[in-house]
Amino acid sequence: MTAPADIPVLRFESIDSTNEEALRRLAAGERTPLWIIADEQTRGRGRSGRQWQSLKGNLYATLIVEPRVSAAVATQLSFVAALSVHDAVAAHLPADDLPRLRLKWPNDVMLGGAKLAGILLESLASPKRKGLAVILGIGINVAHAPLEMERAVASLGLEPSALPQVFISLATALSEWLGRWDEGRGFAVIREAWLDRALALNDPISVSLNGSAIRGRFTGVDAAGALQLETEPGVVITVTAGDIYPDALV
C-alpha cells in the first residue's frame, strides 16, 4: 500500500502504538518518510502521558519525516498536522457541520467543542542519520467516540469501512501542507491558515498548566507557535504548553 507522494505505508492489525513502532523503525535505520497505521493499538499514547483509547474502528496513523530543520522549527509541524487533519475530516463531514470544525491550540481537532482527533508529535535526534526525526502520531475518531470522564469526545460517525478513504484524505492533505510548510519557509502561510480555523480566537480563555490556570484573551500564536494571551490590556504573555478552555468553564 502506498500513500500519496509515494510514501510507503506499513499496516498492522494490532500494535502497541504506531508511534512506538516509528521509534523502532527509526532505530533500525528504516527509510523515511514512512507511514505506519494500525487497526487497533494496545498501548496508544496521548499527550501529557495520557492513554489514547484505541479500539478498532478509529484511525491510528503515524508519519515519520526527517526535515532539515532545528528542533524549534520542527514544533511547527504540529500546526501542519492539525491543518491536515482538519482538511481530511472536512472531506467526510456534511457541509452543515463544517462551521463546527475548529482547531484547538496546540493541536486538537474539535467538532462542536468535543475532541474529534488528537496529534502527538515527538522529535528526536535521528538514530542513524545526522539531523532530526519527527514522528507525527494522529488519532481520528472515525467510527466511535471513546468515553472520557474529563472531556467531551466526538466522532465522524462513519462505518469502519470508511477508514481507508479517511486515511487517504489524511495522507493527501499532509503531503500538501508539508509542501506549503516547506521546511519552515512557509510557516507564515501555515500560521494564517491555522488561525482561520482556530477555536476561541479573540475570546476569553483559561490556560491550565500543571494544575494552575492563567486567564486572558487568546490573541493569536507567535512565530514559534506559542499561544499569545492578553492577561490585561496591553500585556501579552506567551504560553508554550498547556490546555485551553473557554473561560466560563474553569
Ligand code: BTN
Ligand atoms: C492527544 O492526546 O491528543 C494525542 C493523541 C495521539 C494519538 C495517536 S493514535 C496514533 C499515534 N500512536 C499513538 O500511540 N498515539 C498517536
